[in-house]
Amino acid sequence: MVLAVDPEHLRGAVDEVRIAAINIDELIVQHGFRLTVPGQRRWESAGRLETAAESWRDHLGRLATTLHATATRLASVADLFVAADRAALARIRSAA
């Protein structure tokens, strides 16, 4: 397999994934309490909406956590590639 890596592109990906994660965090705050119909408890649909909103908040929370973790891992992968390249360079120089 050919190994060719541009860490800057990878860092660009980190930024996008991180923005996505932060946006989802904000979504939970922004929409979390407007997804239901308070005061309509006699309506079965209102009760289901309450349950659904709760489940959606959990789901979005998990999604945001996963995205934050992915961004962190991608950032460390970029760092590792740079570090590996530097280590290889140092090895070559020391050999010479």
Add this chain to the structure above:
Amino acid sequence: MSRLTLAEVRAGDSEAFRSAAVAWAALAAALDAVSEHLVTGRDRVGAAGQGLALAVADDRVRTQVHAVAGAAEPARRIAQALFRHADALAALQRHLDAVLASARSHGLTVDLGTGTVTATGPVGPAPRRAAHAIRDELAEILAQARRLDAATAMAIEGAPPHPRTAGADHPVTDGAPRLDRATVQRQAGRSPAEVAAWWRSLSPAQQEWARQDHPDLIGRLDGIPAADRDRANRAHLDHLVAQPGAPAGLRAVRDRLAATPDAYLLLIDGAGDGRVAVALGDPDHSAHTAVFVPGVGSDLYDIHGEVARTAALRRVADQTTVAEGDVSVVYWLGYDPPDSLLDGWREGPSRDGGAALTRFVDGLRATHVDGPTGGHVTVLGYSYGSTVAAESARAGGLRVDDLVVVGSPGLHTDHARELNLDPRHVWVGRSASDEIRFVPEPIHGREPADPGYGANRFVTDTSGHSGYWRPDSASLLNQAYIVTGQYDRVTLVHGQRPASGWPA
């Protein structure tokens, strides 16, 4: 099952449901925006180079794109269900108020907790009959409210954040086999009535599998109910938009849908100039359905203006009828129109489009809840779209109750009877200043607005080629009366209106 009382129906807060619907629609749109960041992120990973770690990273981000994009679609479904709920609840409350007013005028008292109707004074035969009628109406309102509540609850329950992460990885199985792609593909060669029968023969789990596994095929099949096509097409649209280099027109369609309550996506195809059909209101449950066929140069980018035009017609038509929400208007771009008026002479697109339109209308007939003749169906051809409708009718297969053409360059015929419809049900709108009149007759046939053509020409009071849907115009109101079958209210320049209309 819902245990609502009439008092609770009356106290129901339709605006609270509408506010929640707006919030869910906004959530869906926000998730779309988030997924675009992730798509860009995935593209950046792809551009970062090659290697095992990058391949895994690409796969990881791809999975997350699907997770986010997959959540937008059910959020949109919840929004749609809540918009429907709010509209229907408001209509039921107005109906209830009218019944209560009627009760009062008959000296009757209604207990909204129990639904009982009692007289405040001596009871003669007339008030007794009125009391029975009011009791029946109240029972019907309550039954409708309970059905509405149950349907909304079911729609919410059926829209978990992600179909594949909501408790089970698959729909609840009922032992019936999952459908392979070839089986679904074969249905395209069958008539819409046969497709409808096939769909009804499937178990709920098989239908769910089919929507999930083959949304691109299910969404375009005439003969599948509108709600099922809508779900499949929205999932397919999300998938198409998430592809690198997706046509911007597809995003325009998605944005329009996000901003349009009570919309059903009945067709989506990004190939070429694109094809799309959007119904405002459920055509399977509406008393009156109009199919609007646009003309030259229409493509996916036009969706905002075309849906606004469709909405204007629906709003006015609905206002002219007794019941609210009993009109559905479909914007149907199911053919490839010529790109400009200069290409408008080409008959190929109208013939091909005519065949597709015939099939689409047959599909509407096949899935209507009241059976193939249960709803009043009108095709409304605009400009070159009128030649598409004409080609469909000329071939003898257009199963409509009324055909309306506005701004038509000609209908490839010399007389309305050649359209295989009762000429009294062929209606022509033509403003005096419509530039289309300069198209020479040999190109598309005889001028349909001429008295000798044999169609009904209705009054238009708008100018130019594109003003027929101006608010508060006779041009628009006359179209509304025709699509709701209120023929006696249409103002005519010449012609003979049908003897009887449809219940408004």
